[in-house]
Structures are given as C-alpha cells and as structure tokens.
Amino acid sequence: MSEKVLLTGISGWIAKHTAIELLNSGFEVLGTVRNETLIEQTKDTISKYAPIDKLSFIKLDLVKDDGWNDAAKGCKYIFHIASPFPIKVSNNRESLLPPAVDGTLRVLNAGINAGVDQIVKTSSIVAMFRKPNRTNPYTFGEQDWTDENWVEGVNDYFLSKTKAERVAWELMESKGLKNKLTTICPGGVFGDALDKKGGTSIEYVRQFMAGKFPGAPKFAVLISDVKDIAKAHVACIGNDKVGGRRLIVGKEVKKLVELSQLMAEAMPAYAKKLPKKELPNFMVKLISYLDSSAKMMIPDLGILMQTDPSYAEELLGFKFKAAKDCMAENAKSVVRLGLV
Structure with a gap:
C-alpha cells in the first residue's frame, strides 16, 4: 500500500512540480483545489510528467472549515503549499491573512487531528529578510524573521508569509510537535513553467523577455529552481534531520x-528585448505609483542579500541547481509555451 500525501493548492506551480515528484516516487497524492474547474488542466499537465493512477482531487477552501479533517484522514504526510502570491500589491496589508494564516491553522490542525507523521509547509525567505536599518550587504539565515511591524517595508504578501509561518511553529510547539514540522523557504522561484498557468515569477520572466522593462531594477534575490523546491519537499519525508528546521532552498543570489544576461545567453533571439542596464532607484519608485507590482522591490533596492543554504543541501542530501541552468530552463519553457 502506497503512502498518502495531502497536498494543498495542487493547481499552483510549485505544487504541480511537487505532485510530479511525489507520484514518480510512488506516493499517493490527494490534491486540494479551491475551484473544481482547475482539476482537468492540472491533471493534464501532471500526466505529461508522471503516472496519475495514484492522483486524486478534493475541493477545499482555505478560508472555510469544511472538509479539512476528513481530507487529512488516512494521510501519512501533509504538504501545505497553497498560499496567495499576487503580482499586484494591495494597500490593505492584511488582505491575504485569512487564506494564508487561518488556512495554515486549518490545515495543520487537520493534520494533528489525523495523527499524520510529518507536515512540510512551503514558506519563503520573505519571512526572513525584511527589517529596517539593515546593513548592505545584508546577511540572513534560518534564525532570522521579517519584522511584521515595519509597515513601510512589509507589504501584504510579506506579512502573510511571515505570519503564516510563525503561527505554524507556534501551533506545533504548543502541541509538543515541533519536530513534525519542516518549512521550505525558497527565494525567487524560477525554472520550468510546465504550462501556461505559471506563477508570479514566471510573469516577471515573461515581461522581461517581451521587452516590457527598459532597464532592470537594482534588486537582488536568491534564485531557487522550482524542481529543487519540489525535490526538497519530498526529501523531507522520513528524514529525521529536518524536523523543526527552516530550510533555505536556493543556490545563488x-x-x-544578471538574470537578464543569463536569459539572453540561453535565448539569443530575445537578447535585444532583455534589459542590459539597471534603472535608477527613483525611476522604480515612480513606476511603482503606476504599477503596484514594482512596490514589492522598493525596500530592497540597492541592497545585496547574502545567505548560505549549504546546510539545507546537507540535510536534504542533494545539491541545488545553479542560477544559470535554472534561468535557461525558465526562458526556454516560456518560449516553448508561447507566452512571449
């Protein structure tokens, strides 16, 4: 009998890659969707990369209690991947908290009630590195937390990821189950788009390759390959070393x-459209008044982040993909799918 994994938000980009990794490793996967219309498209994409005889779906909503306890019954593991990541920034910092925070508590409580062996939650380095008065370059690691009270620098998405991870740890510690939880913390996620649904990171790549940016904002980020993130989730199963840990998954900042240059090398036909220079910070700030997606970067403009994810490679037992390979695969998949 195969071991069953409840995987939340299976129609999402990281979750689809994770489902593929699980199915190819012999696990049974029960994927949650908020909207039943997403099931066929998700199943079709996954079927191109993995057998789907052990794949099933259930309609559940992170903002509703209904069905979570029943879904977790009979599952040995839970991968809580679902979380909103809009490309636009809301003026309401708390707009994403109901699905992100309350949803996390619903999923984890269902897992506790069902007595699952392990819970792996997808978090992000955005829950780690945003705080005022940082040095430049700024170094962060597993013990660092984003300052939720920094209103100017912590937007709706950053706040939702930080609060959701904090409540997850608080809940598991209060139950004496901290070692049953692991969080996976990627940076900017890039790699194979799989299908046209994609994610926010894919949209940035698409816009770069379509010539939408006259220059690149002075923004740096840890590059995380989506397949590495999926592999990291699966590598946690039965791995005693990762209990109670926050694993930073990514290779290079x-x-x-520099990402633009890597895409140009991989796809020379698009080199002319890709930005070759950096935009002055004041221009990015001006753009952010017209396009709220630029607001996401403003607190980090000109700051070079540093982190050492090698501890996570050691705990998970594999090496993360270099940024060059990750961006090449991303650019090629965007072109292959006709997104530019």
Whole structure:
C-alpha cells in the first residue's frame, strides 16, 4: 500500500512540480483545489510528467472549515503549499491573512487531528529578510524573521508569509510537535513553467523577455529552481534531520540585470528585448505609483542579500541547481509555451 500525501493548492506551480515528484516516487497524492474547474488542466499537465493512477482531487477552501479533517484522514504526510502570491500589491496589508494564516491553522490542525507523521509547509525567505536599518550587504539565515511591524517595508504578501509561518511553529510547539514540522523557504522561484498557468515569477520572466522593462531594477534575490523546491519537499519525508528546521532552498543570489544576461545567453533571439542596464532607484519608485507590482522591490533596492543554504543541501542530501541552468530552463519553457 502506497503512502498518502495531502497536498494543498495542487493547481499552483510549485505544487504541480511537487505532485510530479511525489507520484514518480510512488506516493499517493490527494490534491486540494479551491475551484473544481482547475482539476482537468492540472491533471493534464501532471500526466505529461508522471503516472496519475495514484492522483486524486478534493475541493477545499482555505478560508472555510469544511472538509479539512476528513481530507487529512488516512494521510501519512501533509504538504501545505497553497498560499496567495499576487503580482499586484494591495494597500490593505492584511488582505491575504485569512487564506494564508487561518488556512495554515486549518490545515495543520487537520493534520494533528489525523495523527499524520510529518507536515512540510512551503514558506519563503520573505519571512526572513525584511527589517529596517539593515546593513548592505545584508546577511540572513534560518534564525532570522521579517519584522511584521515595519509597515513601510512589509507589504501584504510579506506579512502573510511571515505570519503564516510563525503561527505554524507556534501551533506545533504548543502541541509538543515541533519536530513534525519542516518549512521550505525558497527565494525567487524560477525554472520550468510546465504550462501556461505559471506563477508570479514566471510573469516577471515573461515581461522581461517581451521587452516590457527598459532597464532592470537594482534588486537582488536568491534564485531557487522550482524542481529543487519540489525535490526538497519530498526529501523531507522520513528524514529525521529536518524536523523543526527552516530550510533555505536556493543556490545563488543574483541581481535582476544578471538574470537578464543569463536569459539572453540561453535565448539569443530575445537578447535585444532583455534589459542590459539597471534603472535608477527613483525611476522604480515612480513606476511603482503606476504599477503596484514594482512596490514589492522598493525596500530592497540597492541592497545585496547574502545567505548560505549549504546546510539545507546537507540535510536534504542533494545539491541545488545553479542560477544559470535554472534561468535557461525558465526562458526556454516560456518560449516553448508561447507566452512571449
């Protein structure tokens, strides 16, 4: 009998890659969707990369109690991947908290009630590195937390990821179950788009390759390959070393202009459209008044982040993909799918 994994938000980009990794490793997967219309498209995409005889779906909503306890019954593991990541920034910092925070508590409580062996939650380095008065370069690691009270620098998405991870740890510690939880903390997620649904990171790549940016903002981020993130989730199963740990998954920190160069090398036909210079910070701030997606970067403009994810490679037992390979695969998949 195969071991069953409840995987939340299976129609999402990271979750689809994770489902593929699980199915190819012989696990049974029960994927949650908020909207039943997403099931066929998700199943079709996954079927191109993995057998789907052990794949099933259930309609559940992170903002409703209904069905979570029943879904977790009979599951040995839970991968809580679902979380909102809009490309636009809301003026309401708390707009994403109901699905992110309350949803996390619903999923984890269902897992506790069902007596699952392990819970792996997808968090992000955005729950780690945003705080005022940082040095430049700024180094962060597993013990660091984003300052939720920094209103100017912590937007709706950053706040939702930080609060959701904090409540997860608080709940598991209060139950004496901290070692049953692991969080996976990627940076900017890039790699194979799989299908046209994609994610926010894919949209940034698409816009770069379509010539939408005259220059690249002076923004740097840890580059995380989506397949590494999926592999990291699965590598946690039965791995005693990762209990109670926050695992930073990614290889190298790169500036956006460097990512542009990597995409140009991989896809020379698009080199002319890709930005070759960096935009002055004041221009990015001006753009952010017209396009709220630029607001996400403003607190980090000109700051070079540093982190050492090698501890996570050691605990998970594999090496993360270099930014060059990750961005090449991303650019090629965007073109292959006709997104540019």
